[in-house]
Structure formats: structure tokens, C-alpha cells
Amino acid sequence: MKIAMIGQKGIPSRAGGVEVHVEEIAAGLCEKDVQVDVYARKSYCDEINDKYRGINIKYIPSINTKSLDAITYTFLATIYALFLGYDVIHYHALGPSSMAWLPRLFGIKVVCTVHGLDWQREKWGVFGKLYLKFGEFIIAKFANEIIVLTNSMKKHFKEKWNRDSTVISNGVYIEKNIAADIITDKYQLTKDSYILFLARLVPEKGAHYLINAYKKLKTDKKLVIVGGSSYTNDYVNSLYKLAGSDNNIIFTGFVKGKELEELYSNAYVYVLPSEIEGLPISLLEALSYGNCCIASDIDEICETMKEYGLYFKKGSDEMLSKVLYEILDNKGLVARYKDSSKGFVLSEYNWKDKVVDTLEVYNKCVNIDKKNSKIECHKIFDSRALGTLFKIILY
Numbered sequence: 001m002k003i004a005m006i007g008q009k010g011i012p013s014r015a016g017g018v019e020v021h022v023e024e025i026a027a028g029l030c031e032k033d034v035q036v037d038v039y040a041r042k043s044y045c046d047e048i049n050d051k052y053r054g055i056n057i058k059y060i061p062s063i064n065t066k067s068l069d070a071i072t073y074t075f076l077a078t079i080y081a082l083f084l085g086y087d088v089i090h091y092h093a094l095g096p097s098s099m100a101w102l103p104r105l106f107g108i109k110v111v112c113t114v115h116g117l118d119w120q121r122e123k124w125g126v127f128g129k130l131y132l133k134f135g136e137f138i139i140a141k142f143a144n145e146i147i148v149l150t151n152s153m154k155k156h157f158k159e160k161w162n163r164d165s166t167v168i169s170n171g172v173y174i175e176k177n178i179a180a181d182i183i184t185d186k187y188q189l190t191k192d193s194y195i196l197f198l199a200r201l202v203p204e205k206g207a208h209y210l211i212n213a214y215k216k217l218k219t220d221k222k223l224v225i226v227g228g229s230s231y232t233n234d235y236v237n238s239l240y241k242l243a244g245s246d247n248n249i250i251f252t253g254f255v256k257g258k259e260l261e262e263l264y265s266n267a268y269v270y271v272l273p274s275e276i277e278g279l280p281i282s283l284l285e286a287l288s289y290g291n292c293c294i295a296s297d298i299d300e301i302c303e304t305m306k307e308y309g310l311y312f313k314k315g316s317d318e319m320l321s322k323v324l325y326e327i328l329d330n331k332g333l334v335a336r337y338k339d340s341s342k343g344f345v346l347s348e349y350n351w352k353d354k355v356v357d358t359l360e361v362y363n364k365c366v367n368i369d370k371k372n373s374k375i376e377c378h379k380i381f382d383s384r385a386l387g388t389l390f391k392i393i394l395y
Contacts, residue, residue: 028355116278
């Protein structure tokens, strides 16, 4: 079987959860003798390789701006992929999936993975939100198979579009905890001496709620904010302003490798105060290191973490501060959550299982009757489809 993956920024890359998901699924498929070509953007890749973990990497140019990067990359990657004989073209995320109709014209099977309802994110303007909603419309109308990360997204596609989908969550590997070394030299951090936030610094991840909550506490534990901007420099600057002159609030920027492993391994507690999520890999990673985790009570996180972490009301720094106060004064409670998190995450979110599930979707897709695979050009945007498209602009 020959598969193309389009939508992720690059491999290897930790630019976001989509990139981690694609790398692990693609590498696992290669181990099962599936040929996987991943279409990447050089500017986001940690390394430049033609092959990585068995994956063939094809670099596609793009106009590297917030508005045009994804659009230009996806268009060029799709045109390139049309002529290479793929059994399935697999799009990741709403924006890149806006091109999913084109392979169908050529009789190529299409799978789309929805990593989140990205049009809800604050960083996008009016045009960006409309484009992402258009991508969702294209998925619903033209994808042979739809993969979603959570049951709440499955429910959304059934209720909104009457489309069935397959839930395949993100995964994780159980990690070995390591002692503080780099982080002690760089930030004077030691075991259990800090509260950890690790995510892209975008408004919907809620770092501002955590900083406000932390400032209400009287504690000698530091707050470590790990992550970089994603076309959100104004927001990042607002976080620095919010932290002010408090030397116990540390911004590390983007980290990876051993430094990242040390930060996960030695945190007293991990906090994810998101307002919007798909299925956060950083939360799964924190659990895999045996962390006690605190997160906002949105459906996607509650479905992911279940009873193996603590929750607070979304958007309430007051409630977050109360939860933090409780766990700072209760080491026994923290220890109980740490003891249970690794076993839970391994049983529910193992990458090897997710690879098998994805391969099953491909096999189902490839075995679709060929006469139902190719769509006729005049049916792409018929009057009924256009009416539906206009409706989604309003929701």
C-alpha cells in the first residue's frame, strides 16, 4: 500500500500535536511495510532528510505567512501527489483538507483526520475561520473515511453532517523519568520545585489563566511556561507583561530533547488550562511521565484524562488557583495521581494500537467499490452543496 500524508508542518518536528501524531503513525505504518510519503515544509523541520524512521519526506515550498502558508503548501502538495500512484491521500486538519475534493476527481481514495475544530481558535481572523469551516465542509462531503480524535468530535460530525467517523486518538510511549541536570543549570529547577505548563503560546491554551492563578498563591514553587509563538507574538508579549517582574515565573521558549524530558520528569504538577482542544499530546506525555495533571473541564480533556487528574472550571483563574492551593498543601494527593497515571495512559493511548487502527481505516477505504470512488466534476459544488456551504458560514 502506498500512502501520502498532507497537512503536517514537517518531520521531525514538535511544532504541534499534528506533527507528533503524523510522525508516530507514519513510522509505525512503515514498520508494517506500508510506503508512506510525508509532504513537509522545510522551515518547520528540525532536520532535513529524504528519509526518516522509514518515512519518505517530500519537501514542498510555501509562502511562509500566517494567511498563505498552509494554503499554498497544501495546493502544491496535492498537485504533486496526484501523479504518484497513491492508494490513499491522507489529509490532516481542517485547513489542508480543503483540497480533499481534488484527488477524488482523479479516483484517488481520501482519508481526512480532524485534529480539532480549528475555526474556534482565537488566532484566526474572519477569512481564516471561513477557510477552516470550508475545510470541514469538504471533509464531510468528499472524504471516503473520516478519522477524529475524540467521541465529542465524532458526535459533531454525525449531528452536523450526518457523517460517520472513526475515533483514533493520539498515543504516547511510557517514558523513563530522568534527573534534573540541564534545567538545574539553566533555570535552577530541581525535583518537585515547579509547576509546569507546556503548549504553544496561543490564547486558547490559557497560559494567561495559569499566570493569574499562580499570582494569587503564596508558594516557593516556580511556574515554568514552556512553548513558543504560533503567529501570536502579541499574545506572547502580553504574557510577559502579565508575569511582570516576578522572577519565579520562567519562560523557557520552545524546548526539545533531554531538556524537555527533564522538565516533564521533575515537575510537581502539570497544568493545561485550555479553552479549546482536540486531543492534547502534551497532556498524554505529562501523564506518561507519571505527572499529577490539572486541566480545564472541557469535554475533550475530560474524555482524555477521565478520573486520572484534577479539573477546574474552564476560563476561571479563581477556580484554578483553588485547585493549585489544594495540591500544593497535599503531597499525598499528588502522589496518588502520579502513581496511577502511567498505567492508565499506556492502556488507553498506545501508539502501536493507533497504527493498527489507522491501517484498518486504509484497508476499508481501499476496498471501496471503485465505481463509487471517482466523483464527477459538476457534482463538486452543486446547488445543494453550495447551500450547505453558505449555511456553515453562519454557524
